[in-house]
Amino acid sequence: MSGSADPIHAELIAVVVAVTDATPRVLTLLDGSALPAGPLESAHRSLQAGLRDRVERQTGHPLGHVEQLYTFADAGRSRAGRSISISYLALSSETRARLGGQVSWQDWYRYFPWEDRRTTHDTPARIEPGLRSWAGAEPTRRARIARCFGLDGAPWQEELALDRYELLYEAGLVREAARDGRPAHGDFAPGDTLAADHRRILATAISRLRARLRARPAVFELMPERFSLLDLQRCIEAIGGQPVHKQNFRRLIESQNLLEETGDFANGPGRPAKLFRFRSAIRDERAMTGSRPPLARP
Amino acid sequence: MSGSADPIHAELIAVVVAVTDATPRVLTLLDGSALPAGPLESAHRSLQAGLRDRVERQTGHPLGHVEQLYTFADAGRSRAGRSISISYLALSSETRARLGGQVSWQDWYRYFPWEDRRTTHDTPARIEPGLRSWAGAEPTRRARIARCFGLDGAPWQEELALDRYELLYEAGLVREAARDGRPAHGDFAPGDTLAADHRRILATAISRLRARLRARPAVFELMPERFSLLDLQRCIEAIGGQPVHKQNFRRLIESQNLLEETGDFANGPGRPAKLFRFRSAIRDERAMTGSRPPLARP
DNA sequence: TTATGATATGCTCATATCGAGCATAAGGAT
DNA sequence: ATCCTTATGCTCGATATGAGCATATCATAA
Structure with a gap:
């Protein structure tokens, strides 16, 4: 053995x-x-x-x-x-x-311009032609493109960052593909490369992080000690690459019971925002609140 | 480098x-x-x-x-x-x-008796005392136990199989802990061990599989070519270790559009069941239908 | 032949969740 | 005082989810 x-x-x-x-x-x-x-x-x-x-x-x-x-x-x-x-x-x-x-x-x-959809949503327009030409009439390829890039009525899914990168690699639309000796297909997608397969590893990290944050925004490692709800929202939006509905985000945070008020306020333009911190129980242990109840009971 | x-x-x-x-x-x-x-x-x-x-x-x-x-x-x-x-x-x-x-x-x-809750739900009763004695009054430990084993009002979460095993390991309630020279705490939990850390690896596999199946029961590798909905439900229940509400399971399957009818029926006791197969598009590609729409739109 | 038990399948209903928007509060700047 | 900006609370409709009732259709036993 x-x-x-x-x-x-x-x-x-x-x-x-x-x-x-x-x-x-x-x-x-x-x-x-x-x-x-x-x-x-x-x-x-x-x-x-x-x-x-x-x-x-x-x-x-x-x-x-x-x-x-x-x-x-x-x-x-x-x-x-x-x-x-x-x-x-x-x-x-x-x-x-x-x-x-x-x-x-x-x-x-910088390495994945198409993953940032906070301001513009038409980023895939620069890569869609290349993908379409690679897919041709092949139904499996067309379905993958639609799913990964939210085309043909499919919703954009932020956590598919790795799938998108691998699709571009297979389609010969990133420089790494050419570097590895695969056939190139039209112009490369925008974005800088990294050494070896580091861009793929970064895509894996983005996907993992986005998948985790969607359910539970417990990102105290990324935040300062005290922060406003909008600060936290901006952090989550930065990682997800998508705007978030403000009021619903607040509701989510409250229902999770992740934060506690510090009593202080942040000044700036507009009404002062309450400052929060992550509960110590959350810091102690990276998984306290359950996500969903089970499917059936006896 | x-x-x-x-x-x-x-x-x-x-x-x-x-x-x-x-x-x-x-x-x-x-x-x-x-x-x-x-x-x-x-x-x-x-x-x-x-x-x-x-x-x-x-x-x-x-x-x-x-x-x-x-x-x-x-x-x-x-x-x-x-x-x-x-x-x-x-x-x-x-x-x-x-x-x-x-x-x-x-x-x-055989290696994780407490993970099968299809018939009895009191399996943790055989290990709860050991866990409680290990936790003592330590709030973090008590919270972990509640979350992992669905105690103190927390729901049982099937995909926490790995967390449960690791908790038992830390608490010295599985033989591997003693084998590794950690202090034992009371009687061992029921269940057979495996060589080296193979039981931990198996627990990782169970967790991964359960997490994936909860959202999308696309397990054509585990099923025969043709099967009834009840066959598929039994397979999902076997992996999840929990009973599933039959009618809701059917609704889930229909909404996912994973299957197609073969036209044949299975005979046996009771009304004959339609036989299904997985759509070829699902087999072709392991991820076609999206799980959830995004959080906010522009 | 009829009754019975078993499974398949369709439908309803209450509740929770989620996306989206309206309204109000509370500060600073002009 | 007016306006702009941000914070915060509430509502509403669509959808998903857990749970149960009712009916259909077979085999088998009485």
Whole structure:
């Protein structure tokens, strides 16, 4: 069951996310062209410990909550021998970082312009022709396009960010596809690339985060100690890439019982907003309130 | 960014699931004491290919749909040097297997008796005292217990299978905890163990499967070509470990548009049931219909 | 042949949830 | 004082969900 195996190389890759000024940002190296990454060493007690060590050494940025994303091993893209990439998502606050060198925070929509639909909704117009030409009359492809990009009457689903990226890759509409030797189809979609498969890993992180936040906006790692409801709404909108109905968002927050008032108010234009903080019980444990009741009772 | 790394050993572990006679079963080795597993070799083109190769060689069972679960690397549990375990979930049909030796299908509730609530609902009664004594007056622990096991008014949530297992592990109520040198707390919970951390991996698979099926019962890999709605309901109930309201289940299925009638009927006691099959569009692509519309429109 | 039990299938109903909009409150700026 | 801006509370209709009633259609036993 555990015979002789070939030695392999394992790489840890981190997607460190912060939200500042209604912009979701990701920590990058080399002026925004790669994610923090490094080999797993035997000195590391665990995968998470190795990741923390790596990222802190590379960026000087301490990590808070860390969560595993996915493990890749594409033989085609690695160097000699086999290489495994284990990717992680970390939620953080930009203010904690002391950056230097080529370490920087980048707006993640720089790499995925079509994922930001807060102001304009016609972003897919720039990529739709390329997709259509790739699909032709193939019904499966057409259905995938409609589902992923909310065309032909299908609703836009924010958490499909990874599916959208993979569809563009398959259709030869991102530079990574050409780099990997796949046929290109017309113009590339807008947006910058990242080293190796880092853009795919970032797409995985966005999808995961969006799927989690839709149900439960418990993002205290991304928020300051005290904040107004609108601050929190802007953070959620930044990650989801979609505007949120303000009153319904308030209702959602109240029903979840995630916050408590601090008693203070924020001043600015308009009526002062109550300041809130996350309940300590929420911080203690990342999962207290249930999402849904069961289907049937006896 | 990719300096010299220590060579490591990677192990692929498979949870192969089938449902027969309203019983969810998992493919095991050594008379039900381990999951199929084996080292990743450089001959494998990809992780999935390696897994397929391994499982087919060990069990003679070809794999259908395969999906990654989680990557573990607990330094404490491995042999000399570092070892990584990459676990996968595969959905299958028991009939396809030609078993031999110590390869067998096991009812997965053999390892998690408290997860089957189709007949009795008081299973946690056998483990509640141990949990309570472990929690004492600690509010965080008490809240976790209530949430995970549906106590103190909290609803039972089937997809928390992994959380429940990990809670029992932390509380020292499963044998694996004692095996790992953690303090035991009272009697162990009922249920058989598996080798290494295979029971944790199985719990991960159950959670993942339950979370997916709750929204979309597209389990054609687990069903025969043609089946009645009750057959499908029994399959879903087997996996979820909970009874389902029959009429509402039918309504759900209809609204999803997953099935089409074959025109045939099943005979037996009672009124003959229409036989259905999954739409080919669903088989073609594992995600066609959206789950929910977005939160707000412009 | 009729009665009975079993399963299939259709319909109703109360409640919860969700998207969307209206109305009012409370500050600053002109 | 007027207007603009943001905060906050409430309503309303559409839809989803949990639960139950009623009827249809078979096999089998009396």
